[in-house]
Amino acid sequence: AQRVTQPEKLLSVFKGAPVELKCNYSYSGSPELFWYVQYSRQRLQLLLRHISRESIKGFTADLNKGETSFHLKKPFAQEEDSAMYYCALRGVGGNKLVFGAGTILRVKS
Amino acid sequence: NAGVMQNPRHLVRRRGQEARLRCSPVKGHSHVYWYRQLPEEGLKFMVYLQKENIIDESGMPKERFSAEFPKEGPSILRIQQVVRGDSAAYFCASSPGDRGGEKLFFGSGTQLSVL
Numbered sequence: 001a002q003r004v005t006q007p008e009k010l011l012s013v014f015k016g017a018p019v020e021l022k023c024n025y026s027y028s029g030s031p032e033l034f035w036y037v038q039y040s041r042q043r044l045q046l047l048l049r050h051i052s053r054e055s056i057k058g059f060t061a062d063l064n065k066g067e068t069s070f071h072l073k074k075p076f077a078q079e080e081d082s083a084m085y086y087c088a089l090r091g092v093g094g095n096k097l098v099f100g101a102g103t104i105l106r107v108k109s
Numbered sequence: 110n111a112g113v114m115q116n117p118r119h120l121v122r123r124r125g126q127e128a129r130l131r132c133s134p135v136k137g138h139s140h141v142y143w144y145r146q147l148p149e150e151g152l153k154f155m156v157y158l159q160k161e162n163i164i165d166e167s168g169m170p171k172e173r174f175s176a177e178f179p180k181e182g183p184s185i186l187r188i189q190q191v192v193r194g195d196s197a198a199y200f201c202a203s204s205p206g207d208r209g210g211e212k213l214f215f216g217s218g219t220q221l222s223v224l
Binding site for chain 2: 004006044095
């Protein structure tokens, strides 16, 4: 079975502080991992995916198969990063995305 | 490109009535996914459809729920004899195909309230 766990419902940090949004997954095969973000009054949208190994808006995420984790990190948080963040998993060759419960990130000035 | 369009944005039904939720995918996209979001929970997969075919309905409740994606027109998620527990936000997403790593485009959702 595919499962995604985001242990924090809410993460509150000050502007300029480092951010780490945790994501752990459970999947017996080779996973594809994604981070989706929903800003206030906007649609859910893709932030980044592990296969691209890219940095988007200063965010990075590394797939750690040993720890079955895909934590989202940013060295210096900005107020515009405040949003709901979802970690998602798809089995290689599969179709559906399985989402975690989401973490609200609040960046305070 | 207007993106994924869902309507209505808000739908209020009394217990026992039917709810029909519509989703028009991004133009040219042939794959549609429906998700449900309950309060305090994440997005739960319901069903994955391609034109005229249901590919994966493993997340759909066995009774009262059905989905279709006809050759012409939007995808429809239909809930018969709604109950209070059906109150949730229902999101539709589309993608052009089934290539691995492909991202989904989401609609704004339909908030269903059952009185």
